[in-house]
Amino acid sequence: MAVFRRLSSTHLASLLGIAFVSMMTMAVFWVMDKYATFRSESDAMRQAYVAESRADIRAEVIRAVEYIQYSISTAESRLRKDIRTRTLEAVAIAEAICQEHHPHADPEEPGRLVREVLRQIRFNNGRGYYFATRLDGVEMLFADRPELEGKNLLHMQDDAGRMVIQDMIRLAREQGQGFYEYTWTKPGAQGSSHRKIAYIHYVPCLDWFIGTGEYLDDVHADIQEEALHRLASLRFDPGGYLFGSTTTGLPLFTNGQITRGGPAILDLQDPHGAFIIRDQIAAAANPEGGFTEYSWRKLTGQTPSPKVSYVRGVPEWGWIIGAGCYVDDVEYAIANKQQALLDTMRRGLLHVGLLLLAVLGLAALMARHLARGVRQHFEVFGAHFGQAAQVRLPLRESALVYAEFRTLAREVNAMMAREAQAEQALRESEDAFRRLFEGSSDAILLMKDNRFVECNQAALTMLGDVSRQAFLDSTLTDISPEQQPDGRRSAEAAAEHVAAASSKGSHRFDWLCRRADGSLFMVDVSLVPITLHGDSMLHVTWRDVTARILEHDQLEQAVADRTRELQDANARLLALDQLKSSFLSTASHELRTPLTSILGFAKLLRRDAARLGDTLAASQSQACGLANRMVDNAAIIISEGLRLTRLINDLLDLNRIESGRMEWHDRLVDVASLAREVLDFMRGQLDAHPGVALSAAIDDDVPSLWVDPDRIKQVILNLLTNAFKFAPQGLVELQLRSDGEGGVVLQVQDSGPGVPPEEQERIFEKYHQGQTAITDAKPQGAGLGLAICRQIVEHYGGRIWVESAPGRGAAFIVALPSQPAQ
Secondary structure, rough: OOOOOOHHHHHHHHHHOOOOHHHHHHHHHHHHHHHHHHHHHHHHOOOHHHHHHHHHHHHHHHHHHHHHHHHHHHHHHHHHHHHHHHHHHHHHHHHHHOOOOOOOOOOOOOOHHHHHHOOOOOOOOOOOOOEEEOOOOEEEEOOOHHHHHOEEEOOEEEEOOOOOOHHHHHHHHOOOOOEEEEEOOOOOOOOOOOOEEEEEEOOOOOOOEEEEEEEEEHHHHHHHHHHHHHHHHOOOOOOOEEEEEEEEOOOEEEEEEOOOOOOOOOEEEEOOOHHHHHHHHHHHHOOEEEEEEEEOOOOOOOOOEEEEEEEEEEEOOOEEEEEEEEHHHHHHHHHHHHHHHHHHHHHHHHHHHHHHHHHHHHHHHHHHHHHHHHHHHHHHHHHHHHHOOOOOOOOOOOOOOOOHHHHHHHHHHHHHHHHHHHHHHHHHHHHHHHHHHHHHEEEEEEEEOEEEEEEEHHHHHHHHOHHHHHHHOOOOHOOOOOOOOOOOOOHHHHHHHHHHHHOOOOEEEEEEEEEOOOOOOOOOOEEEEEOOOOEEEEEEEEEEHHHHEEEEEEEEHHHHHHHHHHHHHHHHHHHHHHHHHHHHHHHHHHHHHHHHHHHHHHHHHHHHHHHHHHOOOOOOHHHHHHHHHHHHHHHHHHHHHHHHHHHHHHHHHHHHHHHOOOOOEEEOOOOOOOHHHHHHHHHHHHHHHHOOEEEEEEEOOOEEEOOHHHHHHHHHHHHHHHHHHHHOOOOEEEEEEEEEOOOEEEEEEEOOOOHHHHHHHHHOOOOOOOOOOOOOOOOEEEEEHHHHHHHHHHHHOEEEEEEOOOOOOOOEEEEEEEOOOO
């Protein structure tokens, strides 16, 4: 059995006798020892510096987090103390007003003064306000929602089903004062489940409880703002500072600057691709916090340096607080030590190099002999690989001497066998892909440099059975009309779609194509960039959607037809409304003409009957009685004619206001004098209402307004006439005062049965005749007086509303703001 020589054995035998091995080993060990000592000392310096720095930044972060947690723990007690103090201040104001009130004056006056004083008070950056509720559940003051004042809120519940007002009344009755917690709506925030704490205090002189509340969310927001400013200003050691962000990757503060509200930093990376904020969020998820490492620029340079940061979370706020230090500050001392080591190593290696030259000379002679044998083996391999390009033949191992080359030959033969198997599998895979490619009902194509280089049969069929040779190497614009349905040129649109697919990774759109016979069809196109055989291409898929587009167009046409029908109907309704207004104007004028004649002749009849009665009174008593009846009947005709005239005038006024044809004769008007004129006129009408007591309270400081005096007089007259109707046996009072801002407030109060809550808005609608709170009977009238009042008041930018409780009468209030001179 032949013994073959091993290449490794030959090489080892040639080098055993050479001292080169020993010397190189000694040199390597010497260098390694020096370098190991240097590494050990350097690592010790780094570890000491990093450990000290880590301890420092951890201590600073823990102190900051403890400060925040202490602030959070005191938030609720801080809230309770604040709202209790605010409530006691309001109670003191209310009690002082009650003490100054004269016992014989208006009993409602203290409540009104308390309500007006507390309504103006705001605190806590304008979000704090007072509320007051009578113990029967009627809201007396709701500064944030004045529309609820005067309404009974006993039924009001929060999201948990608590009867808020009933619970507060019970607390006021049983304890006189105390805290109450519930959930409520919050201005500027969604939902109604915001936790709120209120403090109420019972005021016996008013039979009210007064209170205020605060949302715990708002207190936390204030504390957060304080914490941001304090932590941002903290400094430690030379250049040390705190930074903060949220667990969702939003900035809070850094390096003395508050960055809250800035862009998200969740995906912030260092130059090595580390996600800085994501790593900090993961470390802060540990209750004890944690350290993170990354690279970042120093404040005094532009080159990124390694940095260690310690972060800790504040779960209650979703905050992360941290501080960091640069670990390469110690590298300056280490670099000096490294330079000294390099100088020593250079001198030692110089001596080793001289001896190495001699050793290399001897080794070269030995290697030359070995190389000759190796070259011969490589020539055998080269000749085999040259033949393998045409014919796959196994490599002959018998031609090789060294065992290593024989092993290599066996591996080459095995590799050639596996390659043949892989080629066979590839051919089978290509056949399967081609069958799938050609069998698809959708068109599949490949584009390179904006030209089609491959397609399946479905694409050729869609294009009108064109030949593959004629189609390939064409562009998308070659098989498209000049313009697409959106008006863009096909060439420009195609370039934009290709660019979109390249930038986004995929792109889908509708495209109008042209068949070989010139007919058009719509396809749904999908573009996906791919790499095939090292070339960048686009994988294109088409699907014919012409039928779907046609259905969509038919639906749009149906919608357009229906829209035109609705527009025509709306035009007809507008014409009918205009016809109604014209009819009202014409009918009113037609009614007024005979009414004028009726009233004229009725007055003549009454005058002649009165003269006849005076003439016959002395001699003929029967004729005198007849004359008196004629006088009474004529008076009835006149009264009813005047009432009908007022109705017609109201109809005309309302029609003019609504149609914009009312003429407004504005001038500077003394509203107080105008009110007194109306009062004098109404007192002259008291003979027809013997059970009504009319009084007035007109302040001396009522300002003048730039308004139409006839229209304002009409408002006052309508409100007083309305009060006479509903209080035929009682008190009617007119109040006029300044609103403190150049405007006036007019109030007509009656002692009638009141207006039900469900009617308090509807009574201002035209033609609506309101019902009283006691009976369902409807009063006389056409339901126009209050509607005209609202139109006039709103013309001047004012408001009119009613405040009423069942059985306690009604107060109609008009607020007119200051008007600029025209």
